[in-house]
Every structure is written in C-alpha cells, then in structure tokens.
Amino acid sequence: MGIALEAPTWPAITDGEAAAVLQWFPAAARVEALRWHSPRPFSAATLIDTARGALILKRHDRRVRSVAGLAEEHAFIAHLAAAGTPVPEVLRTADGASAVAVGDWTYELHRRGAGDDLYRDRPSWTAFESHDHAHAAGVALARLHEASCGFDAPARSVQPLVASFGILSAADPVAAAEDYVEARPALAAFLAGRPWRRALAALFAGAGEGLAQGIAGQVLLWTHNDWHPSNLLWADDGSVETVFDFGLADRTCAAHDLAIAIERTAFAWLELGQGRDDGIGDPGAALALIAGYAAIRPQSHADIAAALRLLPLVHVEFALSEIAYFAGVVGDVEAASLAWDGYLLGHADWFRSAAGLDFLARVDARGRVR
Structure with a gap:
C-alpha cells in the first residue's frame, strides 16, 4: 500500500501455538523451531522446522477465512497437484479436514515447496529481477x-x-x-x-x-x-x-x-x-x-x-x-x-x-x- 514499512496487523504465531495446532495433523512432526515469520498483512504465517521437513503454518481471523472457505482453495490445489502442477502439499487432520478452527482463528498447514524463495522479503508489488x-x-x-x-x-x-x-x-x-x-x-x-x-x-x-x-x-x-x-x-x-x-x-x-x-x-x-x-x-x-x-x-x-x-x-x-x-x-x-x-x-x-x-x-x- 506504500513504501513505508508497517507493523504486522496480526500477532505472530508463537511456539506453543504452533505446537498445539500441529497436533491436529498426524503427518506433522514435532516443532523444532519457528524459523521465520511472514510480514504479509492479511494473515500470520510461520516457517516451521520439524524432523520430517519444513512446514508452513498460516493463521487467519475466522471472519476472513473459515474452514469451509479454505476448503474451496484447497480443493483447487489438490486438483492442480493431481494434474502435475508443483504446489505445496496441504496437510489434513485425522478426519480429513484441510483446516482447523480454534477460537477466533482458522489454521492451515502446508509442506514447504521445493525451490528458493528469492523474493520472500520484498513487497508484493515488486517487479521481477529480470x-x-x-x-x-x-x-x-x-x-x-x-x-x-x-x-x-x-x-x-x-x-x-x-x-x-x-x-x-x-x-x-x-x-x-x-x-x-x-x-x-x-x-x-x-x-x-x-x-x-x-x-x-x-x-x-x-x-x-x-x-x-x-x-x-x-x-x-x-x-x-x-x-x-x-x-x-x-x-x-x-x-x-x-x-x-x-x-x-x-x-x-x-x-x-x-x-x-x-x-x-x-x-x-x-x-x-x-x-x-x-x-x-x-x-x-x-x-x-x-x-x-x-x-x-x-x-x-x-x-x-x-x-x-x-x-x-x-x-x-x-x-x-x-x-x-x-x-x-x-x-x-x-x-x-x-x-x-x-x-x-x-x-x-x-x-x-x-x-x-x-x-x-x-x-x-x-x-x-x-
């Protein structure tokens, strides 16, 4: 929205919060460390180190994304993955849900995709390097x-x-x-x-x-x-x-x-x-x-x-x-x-x-x- 840096709208995900949410997902290993927190404005996200690879945990205000709202985009991601598009895997709960609601929040969990995040620290409206x-x-x-x-x-x-x-x-x-x-x-x-x-x-x-x-x-x-x-x-x-x-x-x-x-x-x-x-x-x-x-x-x-x-x-x-x-x-x-x-x-x-x-x-x- 401008060139000045702004404080994040949503509080950062904590170690305890991440550990509690990951328990909903059987394929997720124990949290070893939260390596990075996203500066993006519309949700909170963190990159998590685990013994079985890196995960991305994303948290939304429930007024922005419900479990049903996330299921819409996760169904699209699943279709793309089945068609061979390289997209991160969406992890699911024991009952097959692709997101969980806890209090005022809705969480989704993805495996980190392959490749270098070259533009991670740049604003969204940033041109390509070349x-x-x-x-x-x-x-x-x-x-x-x-x-x-x-x-x-x-x-x-x-x-x-x-x-x-x-x-x-x-x-x-x-x-x-x-x-x-x-x-x-x-x-x-x-x-x-x-x-x-x-x-x-x-x-x-x-x-x-x-x-x-x-x-x-x-x-x-x-x-x-x-x-x-x-x-x-x-x-x-x-x-x-x-x-x-x-x-x-x-x-x-x-x-x-x-x-x-x-x-x-x-x-x-x-x-x-x-x-x-x-x-x-x-x-x-x-x-x-x-x-x-x-x-x-x-x-x-x-x-x-x-x-x-x-x-x-x-x-x-x-x-x-x-x-x-x-x-x-x-x-x-x-x-x-x-x-x-x-x-x-x-x-x-x-x-x-x-x-x-x-x-x-x-x-x-x-x-x-x-």
Missing part, C-alpha cells in the same frame, strides 16, 4: 491454466480478500458493483458517504463500450489471481519450481489472470505519486510474461487483446474486497480510504494518463512492442 524471470513466470502461469482445466467448482462464496470476476464480466458492471457492495455491509457503510457509483461508472465508461462482450469468448477457469514473484519458488536455472498462496484464487478466466499477473509485476506501483509516475511501467516485463505464457498456450490476437482490455480495471474487485476487509474486519478506515483512493481509483487513473496510454499502446494485441 525479464527472464518474467518469461519463466509466464510459462508457469500457462501450465497452471492448462492444469486447471476440468476443475468445475463454482465461484467462491462471499468472503474478504478474493479476486472475483462478477463485475467486469457483467453486461451492466455498475449494477453488478451495486450487488457486490450490497452483499458486504462494511463495504456499503464505508462507501455510503462517497459518490462511488459515479466514480465506478466513469472508470467503466473509460474502458470503452462492450467490455463484457470483448471477453465473452473467454472460457471460465479457476485461476490463481495473485501472480507475483513472491508467490513463486525458483529453481537454480531461473525457472519456477513451485507455485503457492492460492488465497485469492477463484473462478475467472485465463485473460483475467494474465492481466492480473501483468498488473502485479510490470509496474512499480509503490512509487506512484512519488514523482516519477511516467516511469513506473515496464512494457518489456509485460511482453516477456506474455511471451512465456504463449510458448505453452499459444494465444490468438483476441486472447491477448482481452487481457490488455481488462488490464486497467482488473484490480477493481480485489480492491473492493480489500476495502471490505479494512473497514469491516480490521476497522482501519485510513487503510480502507487508501485502498479506495490510491489503489482502486489511483491505478485505474494511471492507465488513463499519458504514461498509461503509452504503455497500452506499446503492448499491442500481438504481444510485442510496436
């Missing part, structure tokens, strides 16, 4: 989409912090946004004093007529929806060895997920408003990611055009979900305001600037610089 990494990430994303085919679960239930696809795919996105807000009382309360309908209508109008029609040919598909370098583990040869963190996964489409991957990795968003807005975009990174993707899943001009058409607004639904989280779960009105003004509106407005229009113009429907 265009080679961007290309490799595109290859991995395409392989994930190939593996996703056949997973026919419905879209996820209403819950915070999910990158859904109900607004941009609607023939009337403003009406769809109204339904989205109405289903989330904390979000509705936050937006009540703002001209949010007019603001969103202006964004949708700026995307041109027929956004939904332009993506109508896209096949619905469960997708990752948070494709950035720190959610990937890397091999020595620069390829992606493991994909993890499916917390935002939902039923969208390949063009939507590709657009999110570009939006997450081809822009120095944390520098927006810091005096160099004209230079935050890297078309070369976007093109490398598209090229890697197309090497596995050849794309028609229409497919790439759909991703580029979505790009300026692909963040909107997750931004609204973030606002619901900040306003309703955390009670942080300042963060909710930043998510509305700086993230939802700010990112979309950048694409309407001269720099944003130039970025889109340089990455054409054939996926190459003009």
